[in-house]
Structure formats: structure tokens, C-alpha cells
Amino acid sequence: MSPTLASLPTPALILDRRILEANLDRAAARATALGVRLRPHLKTAKSAHVADLARRGPVGGFTVSTLKEAEYFFAHGCRDLFYAVPIEPGKFARAAALLRAGCDLAVSCDHPAVAAALAKAGAELGVRFPVVIEIDSGEHRSGVGAESGALLEIARALAAGSGAFLRGVSTHGGHSYAGRSPEALRAVAEQERAAVVQTAERLRAAGFDCAMVSVGSSPTMMHAEHLRGVTEIRCGVYMLGDLFQAGIGAGRREDIAVSVLTAVIGHRPEKNTLLVDAGALALSKDVSTHSLPPELRAGYGLVTDLAGHVLPGWTVASVYQEHGLVTAPTPIDFSRYLIGTRLRILPNHSCITAAAYDCYHVVDGSDAVVAEWPRVNGW
Amino acid sequence: MSPTLASLPTPALILDRRILEANLDRAAARATALGVRLRPHLKTAKSAHVADLARRGPVGGFTVSTLKEAEYFFAHGCRDLFYAVPIEPGKFARAAALLRAGCDLAVSCDHPAVAAALAKAGAELGVRFPVVIEIDSGEHRSGVGAESGALLEIARALAAGSGAFLRGVSTHGGHSYAGRSPEALRAVAEQERAAVVQTAERLRAAGFDCAMVSVGSSPTMMHAEHLRGVTEIRCGVYMLGDLFQAGIGAGRREDIAVSVLTAVIGHRPEKNTLLVDAGALALSKDVSTHSLPPELRAGYGLVTDLAGHVLPGWTVASVYQEHGLVTAPTPIDFSRYLIGTRLRILPNHSCITAAAYDCYHVVDGSDAVVAEWPRVNGW
Numbered sequence: 001m002s003p004t005l006a007s008l009p010t011p012a013l014i015l016d017r018r019i020l021e022a023n024l025d026r027a028a029a030r031a032t033a034l035g036v037r038l039r040p041h042l043k044t045a046k047s048a049h050v051a052d053l054a055r056r057g058p059v060g061g062f063t064v065s066t067l068k069e070a071e072y073f074f075a076h077g078c079r080d081l082f083y084a085v086p087i088e089p090g091k092f093a094r095a096a097a098l099l100r101a102g103c104d105l106a107v108s109c110d111h112p113a114v115a116a117a118l119a120k121a122g123a124e125l126g127v128r129f130p131v132v133i134e135i136d137s138g139e140h141r142s143g144v145g146a147e148s149g150a151l152l153e154i155a156r157a158l159a160a161g162s163g164a165f166l167r168g169v170s171t172h173g174g175h176s177y178a179g180r181s182p183e184a185l186r187a188v189a190e191q192e193r194a195a196v197v198q199t200a201e202r203l204r205a206a207g208f209d210c211a212m213v214s215v216g217s218s219p220t221m222m223h224a225e226h227l228r229g230v231t232e233i234r235c236g237v238y239m240l241g242d243l244f245q246a247g248i249g250a251g252r253r254e255d256i257a258v259s260v261l262t263a264v265i266g267h268r269p270e271k272n273t274l275l276v277d278a279g280a281l282a283l284s285k286d287v288s289t290h291s292l293p294p295e296l297r298a299g300y301g302l303v304t305d306l307a308g309h310v311l312p313g314w315t316v317a318s319v320y321q322e323h324g325l326v327t328a329p330t331p332i333d334f335s336r337y338l339i340g341t342r343l344r345i346l347p348n349h350s351c352i353t354a355a356a357y358d359c360y361h362v363v364d365g366s367d368a369v370v371a372e373w374p375r376v377n378g379w
Numbered sequence: 380m381s382p383t384l385a386s387l388p389t390p391a392l393i394l395d396r397r398i399l400e401a402n403l404d405r406a407a408a409r410a411t412a413l414g415v416r417l418r419p420h421l422k423t424a425k426s427a428h429v430a431d432l433a434r435r436g437p438v439g440g441f442t443v444s445t446l447k448e449a450e451y452f453f454a455h456g457c458r459d460l461f462y463a464v465p466i467e468p469g470k471f472a473r474a475a476a477l478l479r480a481g482c483d484l485a486v487s488c489d490h491p492a493v494a495a496a497l498a499k500a501g502a503e504l505g506v507r508f509p510v511v512i513e514i515d516s517g518e519h520r521s522g523v524g525a526e527s528g529a530l531l532e533i534a535r536a537l538a539a540g541s542g543a544f545l546r547g548v549s550t551h552g553g554h555s556y557a558g559r560s561p562e563a564l565r566a567v568a569e570q571e572r573a574a575v576v577q578t579a580e581r582l583r584a585a586g587f588d589c590a591m592v593s594v595g596s597s598p599t600m601m602h603a604e605h606l607r608g609v610t611e612i613r614c615g616v617y618m619l620g621d622l623f624q625a626g627i628g629a630g631r632r633e634d635i636a637v638s639v640l641t642a643v644i645g646h647r648p649e650k651n652t653l654l655v656d657a658g659a660l661a662l663s664k665d666v667s668t669h670s671l672p673p674e675l676r677a678g679y680g681l682v683t684d685l686a687g688h689v690l691p692g693w694t695v696a697s698v699y700q701e702h703g704l705v706t707a708p709t710p711i712d713f714s715r716y717l718i719g720t721r722l723r724i725l726p727n728h729s730c731i732t733a734a735a736y737d738c739y740h741v742v743d744g745s746d747a748v749v750a751e752w753p754r755v756n757g758w
Contacts, residue, residue: 009446010469011758043700065701067388085701086644086654089719090389110645114718141702142645142654174699265465266489266521275465275521281734282758285664320553321422321730322444322464323520339493340468351700355660356734358757378737379390379661 002368005306006342008361010263011282013353014344015360015373016308019257020239021053027221027238028057034227039063039082039214041236044351047360048076049373050239061104063216063234067094072376074103082106082214084170084234086134086142089117096125106130106167106212110143112150115157115164122163130167131158132212133203137195138188139174146195146202155208168212169199170234176219179248180292189224192216197229219250242350244288247296258354259304259344261361262324267334273317274326274337278345280319281356286349300324301345301353306367308344316345381747384685385721387740389642390661392732393723394739394752395687398636399618400432406600406617407436413606418442418461418593420615423730426739427455428752429618440483442595442613446473451755453482461485461593463549463613465513465521468496475504485509485546485591489522491529494536494543501542509546510537511591512582516574517567518553525574525581534587547591548578549613555598558627559671568603571595576608598629621729623667626675637733638683638723640740641703646713652696653705653716657724659698660735665728679703680724680732685746687723695724 005014031038040054043065051062051073061080064070070081071094079102087095087107098105109115109131122129133154136143144150158164173192179185192215200210215227216234227233237245241256260282266275278301289298303314303326313329326343337343347353354360355377362371384393410417419433422444430441430452440459443449449460450473458481466474466486477484488494488510501508512533515522523529537543552571558564571594579589594606595613606612616624620635639661645654657680668677682693682705692708705722716722726732733739734756741750 009473009758085656086718088642088644088656090642090721094388111718140647140650141699141704142647263467263469265467268519268521271519277464277467280665280731281756285666285731286659287664320520325520339465339490342469352659352664356757377660378735379388 002370005261005363005367005369008261008369010261010342011278012261012361013357014259014261015362016257017362017364019255020050023239023241023255023257024054024056027235028059030221031058031233034224034233036227036230037232039232039234040239041084041216041234042069042073044236044354045239046354046375046377047373048073051076051078054239060232063236066379067091068379069376070098070103070105074098074101080104082132084108086110087114089121092118092121093125095129096122096127099127099129104130106132108132108134108170109154110134112153112157115154116160118164119158119161120163123161124163127163129164131164132167132170132214133199135169135171135195135199137171137173137192139172141174143171146198151199151202152206155203155206159208166203166208166210168210168214169196169203170212170214171196173215173217173220176217177248179219182223182249185219185223185249186225189220192220193224193227193230200229218245219248222250237351240350240354243298243302243346243348247289247292256346258350259308259346260301260353262343262345264337264339264341264343266339269334272327272332274332276324276326276343277322278316278324279322281321283316283319283324283345283347284349284352284356285319286352289348298348301347304344304346306342306344381749384640384742384746384748387640387748389640389721390657391640391740392736393638393640394741395636396741396743398634399429402618402620402634402636403433403435406614407438409600410437410612413603413612415606415609416611418611418613419618420444420463420595420613421448421452423615423733424618425733425754425756426752427452430455430457433618439611442615445758446470447758448755449477449482449484453477453480459483461511463487465489466493468500471497471500472504474508475501475506478506478508483509485511487511487513487549488533489513491532491536494533495539497543498537498540499542502540503542506542508543510543511546511549511593514548514550514574514578516550516552516571518551520553522550525577530578530581531585534582534585538587545582545587545589547589547593548575548582549591549593550575552594552596552599555596556627558598561602561628564598564602564628565604568599571599572603572606572609579608597624598627601629616730619729619733622677622681622725622727626668626671635725637729638687638725639680639732641722641724643716643718643720643722645718648713651706651711653711655703655705655722656701657695657703658701660700662695662698662703662724662726663728663731663735664698665731668727677727680726683723683725685721685723
């Protein structure tokens, strides 16, 4: 007999497979409609089981945010990977080991000196690093400007050695997270597209191949009008969803596939507060919904009952290491929430909350826990 | 030959054993001077190696914040444990299994219904739960008021069954974290002491034994003037220290024993910013120093060079999942911080930052990594 949600130790991370699959289907349909491949980012889910489910629609390879993820997903059969965080020399040997083992691991670079180092080190390490130049399409976090001289410098540095070659260009329009309307998200999606298409054309005009033209964030994936010239889109958080994504219109609250199962451990009637055993470690200290309009702010998470029904306005107002304080906009009937009662918390930011857990407890339309799927955390 | 700091994969959690041991010695001396036992809280360090080092001075048992910690530390030879988060019925069986295995695991309770349930369940599970009543000494998070009727109700509920017995009373003056002067911290320490001593006397006057009279937080441990009537003090973060503890005067910046080793992965000269590979997962999203005066605010952490020397005013100003943006108050000489350069980040809140890591890489006065100590995370 399967365990049930109510029998799990708390706190625990719950994944609803039906919601996950609907999210994966929606992204596959979007990519198909846009005529691009999908390269799902596994930094959110960090699970081989989820990666297997994500192979639907026009999915080619996957994106990762750490070399540990690359090693794990390659060991689980994902051969075509893009490590989308700028690489530095201390990571060359570990990346080269994956390439030698047969993983087609593309690495990211936004600096001519690193490109030169890759071209040199690849030869010494017995590999040719596939290198993707990161383009800054407006977030101004990393990447070279679409019109900057560094673009061709990097391409030339790669071509000057035998240990690396240019795979293409990529950008992440992370400033989409500041978007607060469909129009704003569409505009960022077009900035992403224009930046990589323009740079791909500059590179080709200078005689360089540029096979991969990659954009991506979950909000722009959902809102792009067209992606002409782009070959693939990367996005990750759409798989699990969260309150912030729902808040900016990149998904809906019903699309949130993960929640933290928690137990009531105390009553503070004089403060209209329940204590739960999900605190800062179980939920994270992410308060990203605090940048949204007041009605969308959720403290450290939004509270549902065990069945997943939202308790309107109930939020985790504050957290300590292992304690969360749940408050409600109307008086709590403490007799309905005895100590030991199970609740669930929808996260502000699923990438961060999920990282506290070694595994997902998977449900599938009932309270039966049908599977336990490991996650790859750390570095 | 030992690995060196510069050879470790990044990000990584570094523990300086010399600083740790000095912190442990200082607490042992404080407890000795105060004439109380020390029951170190292992929720910060979460390491059996650290627990072994912490057995100095008047240390009897240890405190834990999760049953997983209790199981781990019992398996590593810690027999006298206090699980200091309020227990709920869903955790009784797991706690009972530890008691049956020979662990003297005291549990925490602040509600008469839970006390009655413990007394009943203990009998069914073949154990007598040692129960500590949590007292609210002013933080108003959990615990019964020192003068509340619930105190004696809990004691009577425990006495009414054969499955539990009263071990004593405890409090955590967590409102010490709002203290901003030695006087304020001394005042909270006295509130803690007065609350538990008063309740112990009330219980004894009503005919109940009250062997354990327990207070604790790191700031009050360092600032209490006397602890007459108290038997033990619990504290945890003093072992590792952090910027917040240093900021409120519960330690010094030089007492911070943990740091996150990180690599420079990008340059943004136009923003006077370095990109590093320590982001929200590697550092946590804890910004607790933002409640301190401006000169003590550290963004997501304070930056040092590889040797641990603070780069004055350099902080991690913002974080993404795997990226951190380091800014400095004066122009950065980017030629000194080439991509690949190693830096270290002092955390705002070591309990939260450390939880992202499976182990400590231990140094001992040089850049040689002399040991790798596992941590017990999760639940």
C-alpha cells in the first residue's frame, strides 16, 4: 500500500505529477507553435525522473546550472547538455571529463580571455569545448552586448586554438522577472530574440558558424510573439511553477506543482497565529512576491489544506530555522487546526525552496504518495 | 598531500577549525563562569565532528532542531539530546524509536493537549517521554507564559499517564536578536532566566519535579550577568558565528568560522561589479544584516580574499540561483581579480547558509584542506 501524504514525515516536498505534466505539455505546445526546439532548464527540478517526463514535443537537449547537474543528468542518459553559467578555468577539467566520456556539453563564455583559455586548455585536456557566447539582451547581469567588440574577439580567440569551437549564442532575458504585464513580457521576449539573432548574423557575416541561437526564461517562453531566427528556447521554472511566476502572469496559481507539506506544531490564539514545522530551511528565505502588488504578496508562502485547496489569505508571515508562523486575515478556528494537522505551503520561488530537499514525494491526483524521486543538490 | 583551498570545486563551504575551537572554548568558559552546564545546539553546525570538538567545559548533552539530527547525533554517540522544537503527534513514533534504542531524548511541549497525547502515546509505544515545557520569555513565538494556567495543566496532563514525565522547563529568548547593545542583550538574558526560574518554582510548589531549567540563545549566553536557578544554557550559532551575530555584538567578525569559497566568473567593469559562482543557493537569501545600521549591512555576504582578509565594503549585492554580483565602494582593479580568481564570502546567517552544503572543507591555519566533515541536512 502506498504511503499517504498524511503519513509522511514533515516537512516534505510534494510534487503533483498531473500538474507537472500539464506544465510540460504547455511548454512543448508553445515551442511547437513558435517553431523552435525546447532545451528545458533542469536547475529547478534537478531530477532525472522529471527530465524523462520533459522529453516531449520538440525537446532536444537540456540546460543545467552546475557541473554536478551535468554529471548527474549525463549519468541518467541526457547526452546533449548546455551548462549555461559562465565557465571559469577552475572548472575546465571537470567539464572536459564529461566531454571525454561522450557528453556533448556546451559551455558558456562572455570574455575573450576565457575563450582563449578554453581553446588552449581543451587541446591540453584532449577535448574541443563547444562554446556558446552569452549575449546581454538587457538584464545586464552577464553576457556581451549585441554590438560589442568582445563578440568577435571571443569568436576569434576560440578559432585561434584547437581545443574549442563556437557553437552559438545564447541569452537569458532575466529582466522579464521585472515585467508586470503581458506587454512587458512580450517586449523582453523580443529583446532576447533580437539580441541573439543580431549577434548570430554578425558572427556569420564575419565567417563564423553559429548553429545554436538560444533564448530563454519561463516568462518570455510564455509570451513571445515569434522567435524567427532563434533555434531553441531554454526555461525551467515553468515545470514546477511558483507564486512569483503566477504573480507576473507567467503561469497560474493552479499550475504550481510543488508544495511543502508541514505540520501544525503550535497555537498562538492571541496573535491569530499557527506555528508550523516549515521554517527558513524548509521554505527558504525567498520573499520575491514582496516585489508584487500587495494582494499577491505571500510572506514566505501561501497556505493550503492537505488536499491543496488555498486557504484565502493565509500566509507564512515569518520564519525561524525550523518554525513558520502562519497568519490569516480572519480569525482562525483553532479547533479545526489541532496540533498535528497537516497543511501545505506553496512556495514563492520553487527553484530555491526545492533545493532544501533530497527528493520529491510524488502524488498523482489523490493523497497516495506514488513515488519518491531524488534531486541533485549542491555542487 | 592535502588539497588546497584553491583546488576545491566552487562554491564550497569552508570551516576554520582554529576559529571554531576558540569559539567553543569561549562558550565553555562562559558556562563555567556562570556556573551552568552547556547544552550546545547542533542545528547550526549539524556535524558529528563539531559535536565531538564541542565536548569541552561543562557540556552534558546537546540540543537538536530536527528528529533527523537526533537520529544522526545519537548514531554518532550523543546519548543525551533535547529536541527543542515543539513536538506534534506525527513525530511521536520516530521519537519513541530513539528512546527505545537508548537515546535520552527530551521533547518540547507547550500545549496541554499535546502533553496528554504524549502521556498516552508513550505508554502505547513502550516509552516514557521526558518532556520539557517551553516557556515564552518574551519572544512570543512559542511557549506558555510564565504565569499562564497552561503550565500546570501541562504538568498535570503528563502526570496523568504513564507514557511521559516532566523533565523541566526551557525558553529561548529569540528576541535577543532584536537587541542592539550589551545592555539590551543583558536584559533579555535576565528575562529568560526569570521566566524559567519562576516557572520551575511554580511547578515545584505544585509538587512537580523540575530537574532541567534551560535557557538559551548565543547573544544571551555571551551577555548574561548571572544565571541563578538555571541548570543549563543552549546556544548554537556561536560555534560558527556570522555577520548578524557580529553585528549585534554577540561575537566579532574575526570569530566567523565559516565562509563560502567562490570563483570569479565574470567582469562588469561598467557597473564596477564582479560575478561570482556563489548565488542564492550557495549563500541563501538571508539578508538579516539589513536590519542593522547601514555600516553593518552586507547584502548577501561580505567578501574576503582567498586568505580570508576582508575586502573593505565589498559585498554580494544581489544573487540569482547560481550567480552572485559583488560590488565594491571603490573602483575594482579587474586585473587583480581575473576570471577564475578565488574569493570567500562571510555569511549573514551561518545556520541558513551552511544548510546548502553536504560537508565542510576544514582548514587549520593555512590554505591546506585538512579534512572533510559531513553535515546532516534535511528532515
